Every structure is written in C-alpha cells, then in structure tokens.
Amino acid sequence: MNLISQPWPWYVAGPLIGLMVPALLLLGNKLFGISSSFKHICAACIPAGISFFKYDWKSQVWNLFFAAGIILGAFIAAHFLRGAEAVHINPATTAQLQAQGVKNFDTLVPTDIFNIGALTTVRGWVFIVLGGFLVGFGTRYAGGCTSGHSIMGIASLQWPSLVATICFMIGGFTMTWFILPYLLKL
Amino acid sequence: MKNIKYLLAGVVFGIILIKSQVVSWFRIQEMFRLQAFHMYGIIGSAIFVGMISILIIKRFNIKSISGEPIVIPQKQFSWGNIIGGLIFGLGWAITGACPGPLYALFGSGIWVIGITLLSAIFGVWVYGLVQDKLPH
Numbered sequence: 001m002n003l004i005s006q007p008w009p010w011y012v013a014g015p016l017i018g019l020m021v022p023a024l025l026l027l028g029n030k031l032f033g034i035s036s037s038f039k040h041i042c043a044a045c046i047p048a049g050i051s052f053f054k055y056d057w058k059s060q061v062w063n064l065f066f067a068a069g070i071i072l073g074a075f076i077a078a079h080f081l082r083g084a085e086a087v088h089i090n091p092a093t094t095a096q097l098q099a100q101g102v103k104n105f106d107t108l109v110p111t112d113i114f115n116i117g118a119l120t121t122v123r124g125w126v127f128i129v130l131g132g133f134l135v136g137f138g139t140r141y142a143g144g145c146t147s148g149h150s151i152m153g154i155a156s157l158q159w160p161s162l163v164a165t166i167c168f169m170i171g172g173f174t175m176t177w178f179i180l181p182y183l184l185k186l
Numbered sequence: 187m188k189n190i191k192y193l194l195a196g197v198v199f200g201i202i203l204i205k206s207q208v209v210s211w212f213r214i215q216e217m218f219r220l221q222a223f224h225m226y227g228i229i230g231s232a233i234f235v236g237m238i239s240i241l242i243i244k245r246f247n248i249k250s251i252s253g254e255p256i257v258i259p260q261k262q263f264s265w266g267n268i269i270g271g272l273i274f275g276l277g278w279a280i281t282g283a284c285p286g287p288l289y290a291l292f293g294s295g296i297w298v299i300g301i302t303l304l305s306a307i308f309g310v311w312v313y314g315l316v317q318d319k320l321p322h
Binding site for chain 2: 016019026028029050066067084109119127129133152170
C-alpha cells in the first residue's frame, strides 16, 4: 500500500483519528473537539455583549491553534500527498446522485454545487450558507460535534454524547433520504 | 509558544482527514445512504482506539507531559444534545462536512468552503444570542 499516492483505508485512518484522543490528553489535558473553536472565534471577534461569549477565550486558544493546524495539514495533504483527487465511491451512490442532479465528481466535493458562482442561486445558498449555519448552530446547541461527542464523548463513556451522536445520524438520514433530493433540484 | 504542539497535532489531523477522504461530500452521502462501510469503519475504530487509550491512561494513572493528572469532565445531559444534534445532522448531510472537515476542505483549496465556515461561526453567534430562550 502506498500511503502517499493512495487514499488511506478505514482501518488505518480510524485508529489514527482515535489516537488524537490520548495525544491531546497527554499534550496538556485537552479534550479532542473542533466545534468549540467557532465559539472562541465569536468570543474573540464579535462578542457583542452576549453573555454566552463572555469568558476567557484566551485560556482556550489551544483549540484555535489546533484548527489552524487542520487547515495547514489539509493544504499539505492536498498539494503534496495527492489528497484532492476524485473519490472512488460506490457506483450505486454515484448513480443515485447523478439521477438527483449532481454533475461533478472530479474532486472532494461536487463543484457544480460548491462554487462561488453558485451563490447567485437558491441552491448555492442552501448548500454553502444554510448548511454551514445549521452545522454551527446545531453543534453548539448540542454541545459538540462528531469529534467532541461521537469520538471523545463516546470513547470516555459519556451517555449524553451517545444520545447526541444518535441524533446526528437521525438528522443526517432524514436530510439525505427525505429532503436532499428536493434541495438538489432547487 | 506552548501552543505550537497543538498546531502540529492539527496538522497531523488535517492530513488524516484528507487522506482518509473523510472530508469528501461524496463519502458522507455514501454513509447516509448506507452504501459503504468506510465512514462507519473510521468512526467505529476511532472510538474503539480512543476508548482503549483512555482505559490505559486511567488504569496506569498516566500523567500529561507536564506532569498533571489527566482529567476528563463528565458531560451533563441537555435537551440540546437531542435538538441541537438533529439540527447538526441536517446540516451535516447538506454540507457533507462536520466542523473539522470544513477547516480541512478550506485548507485543501476549496475556498468557497470559507463562506460555509463563516456561516457556521455565524450560526454559533446566533445560538449565543438566543440560547436563553431555547430548551436545554
């Protein structure tokens, strides 16, 4: 297996992601999680007197360094480790998506939906802007995201995280099976 | 400078997210359409390795590199876990990315995701504005 030219299989990537949990604990008692970084950015840049953002965000600044590292690591992987190529998904998924109106399968996201020009269309606003809003609002309301709840939370045997993860999946299935086909047609 | 180690941890995580294709909108579609094991294998094995790691840290009372005892606070249940979780799930299937992959997609050069990131941050800001009025 060539780790540079080939995508990594689940049994390599999953355990490596799992090791982020002890790595951050040992580096400084930090809990693996990403979505809190959005809150710290709000507290640092646009607190607007809202009590939710009145806390010492500087004490949590490690999380912003972690997020910046993700951007940098992704840049490295995309440019030097052939990480931005077409994704070989199940042909059944490709066929379903094509039937529902997705056209471009050449990179990590369908660029016919996710491009700056799409912001002149309703569909572009739904996928690029509304989708992001729901991710931000939802993760903060839920108290965490896939990393903080599904991985860190469940790995540390916290039942509220299991509840949250089940709801993430219910929301995702509901969107994919019952709503997304209509959104793709907008 | 003590935060540089977290930047490096982020770099490693960013590379993993890209090389495993977790960041791909198409992989998330496969997952929610139950047409591939890839994402389930990744999330499941990540939880398993994380759980074993925490058990080892607790069992042998391993300290952090600066010598502090490892502390994992207990999460309190809130109705937000359910309602917010459902809202996030709806958004996850639209963007094809949760927060980590949003940062990673942006870094990989899909610049339009920068707008999705700003919108996510705005979503958190709106949550902060209305959280007193929401059930928890």
